Amino acid sequence: MKKKKLSIWTLALLLGCGANFFSCELSKAKRELNVNVRVTPFRPKAGEMVTIEAEIQSPKRLGQSNIQAHLLVPSRGVRTLPLAPVPPRREGKALFRGGLSIGADSPQGLYVVTLTVAHGSQVAAGKGSFLVGRVVGDFMILSAFSNQNVEADMRRYYEDFRRIGGNMVTIHNIMTEKALYPSAVCAKSASAGTAEDRVGLALKLAQEYGLASFISVSWDMTRPMPYSECLASTKEVMAELWKFYRAEPSLAGFYSYQEGSGTYLASQLREFCQAAKSLNPGVLTSCAPYIDDPLLAGYLAAIDDLDIIIYQGAVMASYRKDNRKCFPLRRTKDFTSLSAGATRPRNKITLSHVELFGYLEKRVAGAYLASRQDIYSQILSAAAAYGPEGIVFFTYHACIHELNKTVPEAKESRWGVEEGMKAYTMISRTAASDSSRIGVYIPYSDWWVDRWTNATVPSLDAFRRLGISPDIIPFLPPKGEEILPYYPYHLNEEQLDFLLRHRYVLVLSDIAGMQDTDSLLLKEFIEKGGVAILFGPSIPYGDRFDREALCGARENPAKLHRWVSVQEALGRRTKKGTRFGLRPGKASSWSPLSASARVVAAFEDGTGAALVNEFGQGLCITVSLGLEEMVESVPHFARDIMDFALDRSGNKRAFDVLGLAQELDVAESTVDGQPYLSIVNHKDDPCLVTILPLLLTPGSSFDLRDERTGRFFSRNQSGLLSGQRIRVEVPARDFILLSLSEK
Numbered sequence: 001m002k003k004k005k006l007s008i009w010t011l012a013l014l015l016g017c018g019a020n021f022f023s024c025e026l027s028k029a030k031r032e033l034n035v036n037v038r039v040t041p042f043r044p045k046a047g048e049m050v051t052i053e054a055e056i057q058s059p060k061r062l063g064q065s066n067i068q069a070h071l072l073v074p075s076r077g078v079r080t081l082p083l084a085p086v087p088p089r090r091e092g093k094a095l096f097r098g099g100l101s102i103g104a105d106s107p108q109g110l111y112v113v114t115l116t117v118a119h120g121s122q123v124a125a126g127k128g129s130f131l132v133g134r135v136v137g138d139f140m141i142l143s144a145f146s147n148q149n150v151e152a153d154m155r156r157y158y159e160d161f162r163r164i165g166g167n168m169v170t171i172h173n174i175m176t177e178k179a180l181y182p183s184a185v186c187a188k189s190a191s192a193g194t195a196e197d198r199v200g201l202a203l204k205l206a207q208e209y210g211l212a213s214f215i216s217v218s219w220d221m222t223r224p225m226p227y228s229e230c231l232a233s234t235k236e237v238m239a240e241l242w243k244f245y246r247a248e249p250s251l252a253g254f255y256s257y258q259e260g261s262g263t264y265l266a267s268q269l270r271e272f273c274q275a276a277k278s279l280n281p282g283v284l285t286s287c288a289p290y291i292d293d294p295l296l297a298g299y300l301a302a303i304d305d306l307d308i309i310i311y312q313g314a315v316m317a318s319y320r321k322d323n324r325k326c327f328p329l330r331r332t333k334d335f336t337s338l339s340a341g342a343t344r345p346r347n348k349i350t351l352s353h354v355e356l357f358g359y360l361e362k363r364v365a366g367a368y369l370a371s372r373q374d375i376y377s378q379i380l381s382a383a384a385a386y387g388p389e390g391i392v393f394f395t396y397h398a399c400i401h402e403l404n405k406t407v408p409e410a411k412e413s414r415w416g417v418e419e420g421m422k423a424y425t426m427i428s429r430t431a432a433s434d435s436s437r438i439g440v441y442i443p444y445s446d447w448w449v450d451r452w453t454n455a456t457v458p459s460l461d462a463f464r465r466l467g468i469s470p471d472i473i474p475f476l477p478p479k480g481e482e483i484l485p486y487y488p489y490h491l492n493e494e495q496l497d498f499l500l501r502h503r504y505v506l507v508l509s510d511i512a513g514m515q516d517t518d519s520l521l522l523k524e525f526i527e528k529g530g531v532a533i534l535f536g537p538s539i540p541y542g543d544r545f546d547r548e549a550l551c552g553a554r555e556n557p558a559k560l561h562r563w564v565s566v567q568e569a570l571g572r573r574t575k576k577g578t579r580f581g582l583r584p585g586k587a588s589s590w591s592p593l594s595a596s597a598r599v600v601a602a603f604e605d606g607t608g609a610a611l612v613n614e615f616g617q618g619l620c621i622t623v624s625l626g627l628e629e630m631v632e633s634v635p636h637f638a639r640d641i642m643d644f645a646l647d648r649s650g651n652k653r654a655f656d657v658l659g660l661a662q663e664l665d666v667a668e669s670t671v672d673g674q675p676y677l678s679i680v681n682h683k684d685d686p687c688l689v690t691i692l693p694l695l696l697t698p699g700s701s702f703d704l705r706d707e708r709t710g711r712f713f714s715r716n717q718s719g720l721l722s723g724q725r726i727r728v729e730v731p732a733r734d735f736i737l738l739s740l741s742e743k
Contacts, residue, residue: 035126074109108133109167127282135390253284273305340387372416379420431678467657527616552597552613571640
């Protein structure tokens with residue numbers, strides 16, 4: 001295949017011009033021959049320069065050594081990367097440096113740097129990488145390729161996947177009855193130098209098509225093995241794969257074949273990732289756990305050597321009849337948000353996970369295939385999540401590309417991927433490109449599997465009805481306390497700094513109690529200027545804070561309340577004296593204890609239903625009612641509370657959206673001063689919503705534009721006192737994307 005010129009790139013040598021091959025004498029050192037590659041920054045933006053440094057260490061004089069550097073460019077292929085020697089040479093070390101600039105039209109995806117050193121029979125390699133834009137990945141099922149003309153079959157898949165925007169693959173299922181590479185450690189393996197070496201073929205073709213690659217590593221499955229030996233075997237297999245394929249320019253790192261759904265998985269992945277980094281520090285590591293336990297997100301993010309987390313959501317149920325979760329499609333966004341809320345403070349990568357398979361009642365044409373609508377809706381939900389840096393399919397290769405050969409319905413499912421990815425690009429770059437700065441916090445607890453379902457999920461759906469897209473921020477264990485089963489006890493300063501620096505409003509919904517680490521986090525977050533909203537019916541206790549001082553009030557016993565009235569207008573939606581009826585049910589109330597606390601809403605007996613308390617430099621808002629009850633009975637007051645808290649933390653929302661149901665996903669961001677709003681409707685019927693712009697200058701004119709069609713919904717004068725209301729229909733099982741421009 002003819003290589004294209006890298007016309008959009010400006011390759012710049014930072015220290016002189018270097019040849020593609022260098023001859024150098026490396027002095028004696030105490031270390032083995034190895035190569036370390038450092039690439040900075042990891043997430044360059046257009047106009048920035050990427051610096052690449054390679055340090056070669058040698059135990060003795062090597063004489064003439066061949067040094068080659070290659071760069072895999074997403075969707076373009078491999079290019080030789082010029083590097084220049086950096087004097088002076090030190091004992092046992094040689095340093096090379098180069099650079100390149102990122103253009104506005106640089107291809108998106110993961111760029112892989114590979115530097116190899118060869119001297120006689122000695123070979124060493126080092127890896128480095130950086131990310132531009134977003135990843136579009138797939139799990140390639142190695143065992144599914146035809147036995148006849150494997151290369152042609154693999155080429156057809158790569159070409160097909162690249163056409164829909166693919167730029168990364170995980171080479172999966174490398175073990176069948178034999179290892180699909182010429183292994184010396186597995187009981188049965190492919191013959192060297194033949195088409196049976198499917199791992200080698202996949203990597204070589206991936207470099208041609210510009211696909212960054214991960215190898216899925218398991219233990220030796222070609223022979224019976226006690227579970228106690230599986231991890232050691234996995235490490236042995238990974239070391240062998242590195243030895244065979246380290247020089248392949250497409251190889252970015254290793255993926256853990258072992259999945260899991262609880263915090264028990266953290267220890268296994270810690271060892272897996274440490275083993276990978278011991279091969280070379282620049283090797284990337286990835287995994288795809290299930291989200292049965294939300295605390296797993298934080299414990300995985302705490303693993304320094306783990307780079308990429310792909311949370312599986314199980315929205316398409318399971319092939320097992322005893323596992324019938326079949327989460328609503330909108331949970332794709334929630335699982336993605338949970339993972340991103342953990343990885344962002346640690347500077348790791350989260351990728352959304354979309355399931356292209358179907359089981360039992362979800363099957364299409366009796367095949368291992370999801371319908372086009374289920375695929376499309378999942379991608380739309382993933383697009384509405386803030387934080388991920390791309391999307392991964394399980395699996396475009398097996399479910400779309402392969403089934404397309406024999407199942408006519410697979411063409412329709414492919415449409416779901418194609419159209420979904422068009423929508424994904426539009427939404428993720430605009431409406432979902434920034435955080436709402438509202439974070440639903442999940443503290444440490446041994447019982448979060450149940451609380452996720454009973455407390456967090458209802459709160460997330462309540463936010464959907466409010467038209468607000470919160471981040472989900474799970475507990476992150478502090479450094480040194482991430483080893484299970486030991487309890488964490490100390491404040492995570494890194495997470496506290498992240499929350500304060502990004503000016504989050506923390507929302508705790510129906511949290512009864514907090515351990516030391518979380519109670520201290522909440523106390524210091526508010527004391528140092530943060531804003532927190534504590535929604536009932538349970539308001540948290542904590543050993544590390546005085547509850548009455550934090551809330552500024554004493555909690556009264558729960559009893560039946562009939563209505564609530566606004567005592568202080570926090571915004572323009574609800575005036576003082578406005579009364580709202582409540583659903584039958586008991587709720588606690590609060591009596592102020594200090595001058596710093598004021599009742600902003602009261603029950604019919606005069607006791608506090610919502611209080612605002614100044615605490616240190618920050619603000620604690622206590623609301624007796626649950627978030628779901630607030631949205632049901634007093635939605636306008638709930639919005640006033642949210643915007644009051646956001647304003648205190650220096651943030652604002654651009655839209656109110658009324659008439660939403662829990663089956664809709666919402667995303668809202670401002671890009672270069674222009675607000676964007678996306679609404680995804682997962683219902684079978686169209687949904688009519690009302691949109692109110694919030695930040696317009698009184699008397700100004702504005703355009704509300706449909707970014708899909710170019711149609712304008714309104715070009716009227718804004719009237720903030722009466723509210724400019726625009727009625728918009730969101731199509732069934734589809735989305736709208738709107739932009740607002742003030743004139």
